[in-house]
Amino acid sequence: MxxxxxxxTWILLLAGFFGAWSLAAATLPVPSYVLxxxxxxxxxxxxxxxxxxxxxxxxxxxxxxxxxxxxxxAIGVPVGVALGMSRxxxxxxxxxxxxxxxxxxxxxxxxxLVWFGFGERTILVAVNYxxxxxxxxxxxxxxxxxxxxxxxxxxxLGASRWRxxxxxxxxxxxxxxATGMRLGLAYGWRALIAAEMLVGAHGLGFMIFxxxxxxxxxxxxxxxxxxxxxxxxLDYFVLRPLEQATIERWGLIQR
Amino acid sequence: MRRxxxxxxxxxxxxxVLVAAWAALTRSGLVAEIFLPPPExxxxxxxxMARDGSLWTNIVASLGRVLVGLVVSVPLAIGFGVLVxxxxxxxxxxxxxxxxxxxxxxxxxxxxxMTWFGLGWGSVTFIMLNxxxxxxxxxxxxxxxxxPRVFEHALRTLGGSRRHxxxxxxxxxxxxxxxxxxRMSIGFGWRALIAAEMIATSTGxxxxxxxxxxxHQTDTILAGIITIGVLWLATDRLLLQPLERWxxxxxxxxxx
Amino acid sequence: MSALRHRTGxxxxxxxxxxxxxxxxxxxxxxxxxxxxxxxxxxxxxxxxVAVTLGFAPEDFHIRVFQTHGIVSGVRGxxxxxxxxxxxxxxxxxxxxxxxxxxxx
Numbered sequence: 001m002x003x004x005x006x007x008x009t010w011i012l013l014l015a016g017f018f019g020a021w022s023l024a025a026a027t028l029p030v031p032s033y034v035l036x037x038x039x040x041x042x043x044x045x046x047x048x049x050x051x052x053x054x055x056x057x058x059x060x061x062x063x064x065x066x067x068x069x070x071x072x073x074a075i076g077v078p079v080g081v082a083l084g085m086s087r088x089x090x091x092x093x094x095x096x097x098x099x100x101x102x103x104x105x106x107x108x109x110x111x112x113l114v115w116f117g118f119g120e121r122t123i124l125v126a127v128n129y130x131x132x133x134x135x136x137x138x139x140x141x142x143x144x145x146x147x148x149x150x151x152x153x154x155x156x157l158g159a160s161r162w163r164x165x166x167x168x169x170x171x172x173x174x175x176x177x178a179t180g181m182r183l184g185l186a187y188g189w190r191a192l193i194a195a196e197m198l199v200g201a202h203g204l205g206f207m208i209f210x211x212x213x214x215x216x217x218x219x220x221x222x223x224x225x226x227x228x229x230x231x232x233x234l235d236y237f238v239l240r241p242l243e244q245a246t247i248e249r250w251g252l253i254q255r
Numbered sequence: 256m257r258r259x260x261x262x263x264x265x266x267x268x269x270x271x272v273l274v275a276a277w278a279a280l281t282r283s284g285l286v287a288e289i290f291l292p293p294p295e296x297x298x299x300x301x302x303x304m305a306r307d308g309s310l311w312t313n314i315v316a317s318l319g320r321v322l323v324g325l326v327v328s329v330p331l332a333i334g335f336g337v338l339v340x341x342x343x344x345x346x347x348x349x350x351x352x353x354x355x356x357x358x359x360x361x362x363x364x365x366x367x368x369m370t371w372f373g374l375g376w377g378s379v380t381f382i383m384l385n386x387x388x389x390x391x392x393x394x395x396x397x398x399x400x401x402x403p404r405v406f407e408h409a410l411r412t413l414g415g416s417r418r419h420x421x422x423x424x425x426x427x428x429x430x431x432x433x434x435x436x437x438r439m440s441i442g443f444g445w446r447a448l449i450a451a452e453m454i455a456t457s458t459g460x461x462x463x464x465x466x467x468x469x470x471h472q473t474d475t476i477l478a479g480i481i482t483i484g485v486l487w488l489a490t491d492r493l494l495l496q497p498l499e500r501w502x503x504x505x506x507x508x509x510x511x
Numbered sequence: 512m513s514a515l516r517h518r519t520g521x522x523x524x525x526x527x528x529x530x531x532x533x534x535x536x537x538x539x540x541x542x543x544x545x546x547x548x549x550x551x552x553x554x555x556x557x558x559x560x561v562a563v564t565l566g567f568a569p570e571d572f573h574i575r576v577f578q579t580h581g582i583v584s585g586v587r588g589x590x591x592x593x594x595x596x597x598x599x600x601x602x603x604x605x606x607x608x609x610x611x612x613x614x615x616x
Contacts, residue, residue: 005344006344006347006348009344009345009347009348010348013348013349013352033370034370034371050566050567050609051565051567051570051572051573051609052573052607052608052609053570053572056572056576091265092268092269092272093269094269095266095269095270096269096270096273098488099270099484099488100484102483102484102487102488102491103480103483103484103487104445104446104449106446106449106450106453106461107449107461107464107479107480107483107484108480109453109465109468110453110464110465110467110468110476111464111468111473111476111477111480113468114289114290114468114471114473114476115290186443187443187446190360190361190362190363190443190446190447191446191450193361193362193363194361194362194447194450194453197362197365197366197450197454198450198453198454198465205362205363208363208366209365209366209454210571211366212366212367212369212370215370217367217370220366220367220370221367223363223366224359224363224364224367225359227358227359227363228355228356228358228359228363229355229358231358231359232354232355232358235358237518237519237522238519238522238523241518241519242519
């Protein structure tokens, strides 16, 4: 398919989509707040930026996500690798980690509200939890998946345990770890939005939730677009390249 | 038989240790009871809720929504995914769009859903439907597109119709991707569902634990959390993993 | 792989540069928003009562932001009256790009 065909199809699709939307907004027999036209969303975006609301909330959500993610990586990777190094420990820890991963951070939120109240800490802890378990689990699995043959090979050459961990196991586990980070962040970003809705301490989740209270539907839609776009940007520019890079470089070691 | 028993023991033993550690922690007095009730209290509360039926009503409410989401959205998503996948032009353009909606999936739709459907099961079920649809649609689309053209050509050479193409080549070929998508969508959807139930409705496990937080009933919260974890693990273990394995066994050869 | 690393690297560099540029802009434009008389008084430290003028009618969001800096005593059109604001907080308010002017009230 030529580039020209692609562009043409895009134009047609976008025109069709926005056209249908505007038409529906103008003709549907529903109150205006149910389906604001695209123009309303556009002016809402201008409005929210001029008033400083959108950038502030975006910065808050991003800051929380990055903070929670970095802490989760710092905890999850070492713990997962350490657990993975011993077959016994790995077998023991795996069901537990799996269980805690399946109980998402949001499910723990009510308990954390009792512990920490309605504040920033609750949000950070919940998101942190959500990211930590996929990362630890995948680090554990990654370490387990390194073929023994490489480990043994290095051992016969007299390498120390530390050397083995650094040169064979860690690189071998990296593809899994990268995937785990990506999954953890996917869960974590959504958990963050949910937590912001529930705890109400500002942020994008809070923005779209409180906009709903005042029937500011254009703001809701704008917020949703921003939420999706932020994830796409993170995924396209950081997470997927990282995952690809680790698979390309060290993917041979596993499978 | 013995191996089954052995693996069962190995699966359960870590939790036994975990619960023992939990009991030891609460008994040591390091943590106030209101923050971390002992296992016995949680078990007792859980038992009470099971007896008076409140546990089951909430489980049924949550699982029911998951089921509705699956039953309605999966066929729709597969149908649309195959249809769009048939047209190369449409597929190339819609793939990033589908990817965007994937990125948006879940709880972010709740305020919009609440604007349209108000509080209650409508909004919450919409979240589930939504999440499952977009994820399965995207995976179907990608799966259909990656079926090697050679199979399509082979079928055409043998005189197969479009219907044959869809049913015998595209869908089986896309199956591993579709099933992976279904599994992923339940993972994301379940999480979004719990969150939505906390915010927008008064039944379901999410509501159960959020409501309990209001009264600082930490034993109810923990009982609910354990139920959620067990339900998800059971679904994944008993339903989704075997499904995925069966699909890969049956059609794994056709893909990539 | 280096091509992909390229993408991430470039992205992070661009983000960092934009962030720095933005912070510089905020720091530079903050001076413009402070009334001259007020600026002089700030150097003495302590708390002041200010009138913050925005380019639009303040929303909940803005009131809440201001409440972290002082006591909101009233809203007149597009101006918010803020009492007992420490000098350092006044400077912080001056850095908000959506604030037009801050005066002594």
